[in-house]
Amino acid sequence: MSAMPLYFVMLGELFMAIENSILVVRSITYAMKGQKLLESNGISAYVERNPFPNSREGCGYGLRVQGDVSRAVSILEAAGVKISEIKRGKPQ
DSSP states (O other), rough: OOOOOOOHHHHHHHHHHSEEEEESSHHHHHHHHHHHHHHHHHHHEEEEESSOOOGGGGEEEEEEEEEHEEEEEEEHHHHHHOOOEEESSOOO
16 A cells, blocks of 8 residues: 555645644633634634643643634734644544
8 A cells, every 4th residue: 555645644734733723721811812812813713621631731721723723823922822732633
């Protein structure tokens, strides 16, 4: 069986980034601030508990982003909202 061409792999990563990303932040306050920032910039975002908790990530909240994740990260970082981690995929 041959390997999948690189452009299909990259396209798959892009769809995961657009549809199923959680931007983990350090507090519920940052999550709420981030949601308002993103929505005011036309990116749908929802505050939710981090489905992949880890003690180094703070309180365990994140933003589920529907849209351009790279743009969302840029907007949040410019406003001082620190992202601990970007989680891709949905928990089972």
